Amino acid sequence: MKEFFFGFVYPIKSIGFYLKHPKLVLYSIVPLIINIIIYGTIFIISYNYLTDFSSKITGSGIVDAAWWQELLNILLLIVFFLLVLVICYLAFVTIGNLVTAPFNENISRYTEMIITNKEIEYNVGFWKDAYLSVKAEGLKIIFYLSILIPIFLLNLLPVIGSVLSTSLGILFSFFFNALDFLDYPMTRKFFTLRKKINTVTSRKMLSMGFGCCVFFMMFVPVINVLLKPVCVSAGTALFFEKKYISNN
Template identity: 30%
Template sequence: MFNGNFFHGLGYLGEGFRLIKQPGLRLFVIIPLMINLVLFVSMAYFMATAFSSLIETAMGWLPDWAWLQSLDWLFWLLYGAVILLMLAYGFVVVANLIGSPFYGYLAELTEKHLTGEEPTVEGGWAQIVRDIPRALWREVQKILYYLPRALGLFIIGLIPVINLAAAVLWFIFNSWMMALQYVDYPADNNRVSFPMLKKQLAQRRLSALGFGFPVALAAMVPVLNLLVVPAAVCGATAFWVRESRLPVKT
């Protein structure tokens, strides 16, 4: 159940950051990066505007006492962190939906680079357009896998005493989901179904968690999460080439 090497898995994200600097891969790193930047700024502006209005409304409910009216900074402090985490994770989900065709092609070029083939972008744009329906369907499958399990963890978090373990379980689950999310790109390129990918990663669970752990951490850091997505795609492709392409044990 817990095969693989957690510490070995940790190294794949660092390798991904090295891979995105390769000349043959840069174009398909820069384009989704620019899309993500526009998306992140738009989401940040929208959430900041909405949150500012929420603070003003909440302050209007308080009695007209000078010391209470001066506590608006406390609202920003208490709820700003929550909004920040929501923005970080929400950004990753939306960025993956929008950028999935680019990331699939980036994974293909990375796999060619790692296996000694010449990465070529000839016909790349046509391929990206053709892959949009399939890429979006894969993202939907991952969301459908995520939602019921996230709901189960949310319910666990409501149970006294047991909820003490909820934070740890959430982070382990998010690490697992990050591995599934990004290794799915090279798996899809190789026509491996999502159920089969889950079986393959389950046989290397510790390695998968080791890869997903730093990705989950980086996803919570604004600005860094702009760069971590393409790096995670490249790192996940390295993971796929070296570990996930092994046959599944029955």
């Protein structure tokens, strides 16, 4: 449990580390703008569509709508708002990561230089670096969906389906967020996806604690956009501080 707690508070502690290094903040400007555009667009489109849909099916949009129609509309809006958060989260950890991968790589690389106090021997060139970063994100997305879709289908089971699906979905999200943000230094070392997964699971409680905190950070609007670069830096720092690589 000590490892879980250490991993959980690590992203929070990393905010101070991140702000102490202006170059990390500078590297974050472009991905920050991209993430604002992606998240904002998906949020606005999804929310507007669902609010219009709610108004139509409850009839609350008419002039002489009954009180129960207004109440039903409010309840549906709450449900739809939570649904929008889920949609935005899924888009944020897939589309957002894919598009910003090369920029997040710069944040991770500079963090590694600070933590290890060494120059990084990784001279693959800008375009190959971008290709490797995007390829790594693409493989993770395929892995993510290949697990998430079967978990979602558990909802079809009677009685326990929804509880089982929700529980497994949350636990898998903890794991995937750990994999996602610990990934950058592993990609630079040309780890296969299988080796990345084995590396993350070699410190199960530490990884799950870290992934748990990151999950909540990535789920909350505005906070997720602002703290995503911090999580990239935190994942790299944790990877070297806790010597994940020595376990493989």
